[in-house]
Amino acid sequence: MNKTYTILNYGCQMNESDSEHYAGQLSDLGYHYTEDFHEADVILINTCCVRESAEKKILGKIGEMKAVKAKDPHKVLCVTGCMAQKDGEDFLKTYPQVDLLIGTAHVNNFKAILQEYLAEKNRKAGIYNDLTIMPQEFEGHFVRKSEYAAWVPIMYGCNNFCTYCIVPYVRGRERSRSAEAICEEIRKAVALGYREFTLLGQNVNSYGKDRGEANAFAQLLRQVDRIPGVERVRYMTSHPRDMSEELIKAVAESRHVCKHFHIPVQSGSTRIMQAMNRGYTRESYLELVRRIRSYVPNAVLTTDIIVGFPGETEEDFAQTMSLFDEVRYDAAYTFIYSKRSGTPAAAMEDQVPEAVKKDRMNRLMELQNKHRLKHNQELVGKTLPIMVEGLSHNNKQMWSGRTDGNKLVLWPVGDRIFNPGDVVPVTIEKAQTWLLKGRAEL
Ligand code: 5AD
Numbered sequence: 001m002n003k004t005y006t007i008l009n010y011g012c013q014m015n016e017s018d019s020e021h022y023a024g025q026l027s028d029l030g031y032h033y034t035e036d037f038h039e040a041d042v043i044l045i046n047t048c049c050v051r052e053s054a055e056k057k058i059l060g061k062i063g064e065m066k067a068v069k070a071k072d073p074h075k076v077l078c079v080t081g082c083m084a085q086k087d088g089e090d091f092l093k094t095y096p097q098v099d100l101l102i103g104t105a106h107v108n109n110f111k112a113i114l115q116e117y118l119a120e121k122n123r124k125a126g127i128y129n130d131l132t133i134m135p136q137e138f139e140g141h142f143v144r145k146s147e148y149a150a151w152v153p154i155m156y157g158c159n160n161f162c163t164y165c166i167v168p169y170v171r172g173r174e175r176s177r178s179a180e181a182i183c184e185e186i187r188k189a190v191a192l193g194y195r196e197f198t199l200l201g202q203n204v205n206s207y208g209k210d211r212g213e214a215n216a217f218a219q220l221l222r223q224v225d226r227i228p229g230v231e232r233v234r235y236m237t238s239h240p241r242d243m244s245e246e247l248i249k250a251v252a253e254s255r256h257v258c259k260h261f262h263i264p265v266q267s268g269s270t271r272i273m274q275a276m277n278r279g280y281t282r283e284s285y286l287e288l289v290r291r292i293r294s295y296v297p298n299a300v301l302t303t304d305i306i307v308g309f310p311g312e313t314e315e316d317f318a319q320t321m322s323l324f325d326e327v328r329y330d331a332a333y334t335f336i337y338s339k340r341s342g343t344p345a346a347a348m349e350d351q352v353p354e355a356v357k358k359d360r361m362n363r364l365m366e367l368q369n370k371h372r373l374k375h376n377q378e379l380v381g382k383t384l385p386i387m388v389e390g391l392s393h394n395n396k397q398m399w400s401g402r403t404d405g406n407k408l409v410l411w412p413v414g415d416r417i418f419n420p421g422d423v424v425p426v427t428i429e430k431a432q433t434w435l436l437k438g439r440a441e442l
Pocket residue numbers: 050051164165166264266304305306335336337338339340
């Protein structure tokens with residue numbers, strides 16, 4: 001058999017991880033990867049619906065598949081992930097070219113679903129989007145994109161219901177994997193040469209709560225930190241409200257957990273934070289920042305921020321700008337508020353006009369870029385441990401790698417050959433907004 005598959009992945013790290021689970025199952029069934037969807041027997045589109053812009057792009061792609069399927073009806077088109085979860089039956093009606101719709105809790109049942117689908121003579125499109133189940137443990141072989149960095153889901157779902165966010169509706173309630181399963185997966189990946197592990201969940205600070213465990217995430221971090229061969233541990237995403245002192249201590253005291261805190265603030269105005277149902281205030285958030293910096297003085301701090309949430313006034317936005325000046329983030333992921341139907345914020349009055357949102361976005365990005373450059377300039381002259389990614393995509397004369405705080409560093413190719421995942425001391429010589437350049441001390 002010489003069957004092929006392709007995966008078009010959209011969205012967050014959790015989706016990237018899910019795509020690797022899909023790829024593993026397809027590979028276990030004997031399928032080979034191809035980049036070209038015209039060639040592929042199975043086309044899988046792993047979708048995201050966090051913002052309208054993502055959805056539009058994906059719907060365009062699914063539209064494009066109509067002609068591809070018309071030409072070759074034997075192809076199997078699978079739409080997976082958050083849009084599949086959200087739109088279910090309606091989706092199949094609107095897009096008859098779709099054969100399988102697979103929601104977010106069925107990722108690891110894919111192999112069985114596909115086999116059953118292919119075995120049926122009168123094939124009918126199928127929907128698998130029951131959100132109440134605990135996703136099965138993955139049994140197959142991973143096909144990971146990276147040779148040295150692995151995503152490790154530690155929990156699924158979210159219980160927060162921030163008023164702008166669609167995620168709780170498409171990922172369901174919080175369900176945690178067992179620490180044993182997580183550590184076993186990491187040990188196996190270490191044996192295959194993996195060195196960096198990113199623990200994934202929509203709200204990792206709640207890890208274990210559904211299993212009746214308190215402070216389980218801090219314990220899990222300490223446990224993963226001790227696994228021999230683990231070089232770097234990262235985690236995504238934490239909720240500032242739930243970031244306990246225990247957790248900050250665990251990060252501070254562990255050897256391999258990166259001193260990087262991604263603490264999405266979403267707005268600098270307490271009034272807007274409350275309308276977002278974030279469960280903290282500007283003051284309590286700034287207190288958290290102080291606590292992190294008191295335990296980890298050189299911590300790299302990053303955030304997510306939404307501009308133009310309904311009702312955001314110029315005064316609220318000024319609070320966001322001043323919070324950025326107070327915290328001085330190393331990096332920020334900035335988003336323009338996007339209305340998601342079914343969420344409380346979509347029904348709020350005072351939606352902010354597009355032009356105002358864009359203008360605020362530009363002002364915030366300009367400010368953030370200044371902070372970012374300043375942070376980077378402070379690293380000039382320092383020698384930092386850099387984990388090698390490989391040769392730079394844009395310049396094969398340079399190696400590329402990441403600092404502990406996940407900043408991109410380039411240094412010239414010399415006599416030494418590095419492998420992805422090696423850690424190399426690099427002295428930073430030049431700082432730009434998006435990039436550091438240096439020389440290897442080896
Ligand atoms: N509009 C804009 N940004 C959003 N995010 C989540 N929902 C929305 C929305 N409706 C952002 C948040 C979150 C990040 C992953 O996406 O900042 O932290």
